[in-house]
Amino acid sequence: QGMDSKIVIKEGNIANEIIKLAKKEQCNLIIVGNKGLGATSRFFLGSISNKLANNSPCSILIVK
Numbered sequence: 419q420g421m422d423s424k425i426v427i428k429e430g431n432i433a434n435e436i437i438k439l440a441k442k443e444q445c446n447l448i449i450v451g452n453k454g455l456g457a458t459s460r461f462f463l464g465s466i467s468n469k470l471a472n473n474s475p476c477s478i479l480i481v482k
Contacts, residue, residue: 433469441475449479 424443428435440448452467467480 433466433473436466436470437473437475445476447477447479448474449481452480452482 426439428439436448436450439445448470450467450470452465467478471478471480
């Protein structure tokens with residue numbers, strides 16, 4: 419009720435593509451899951467939810 423959602427498939431850097439789409443669509447909220455990578459994996463791979471939290475143009479809801 420009163421909410422729109424979309425399924426979009428993109429290629430490239432995941433966090434950057436989500437940020438670009440959020441700016442283009444003027445999103446109010448992005449909801450992402452937190453996979454819970456260990457410290458070593460997070461160091462080498464980075465955390466998508468962390469990148470979004472630091473660079474998103476709108477609010478983020480991170481679900482664990």
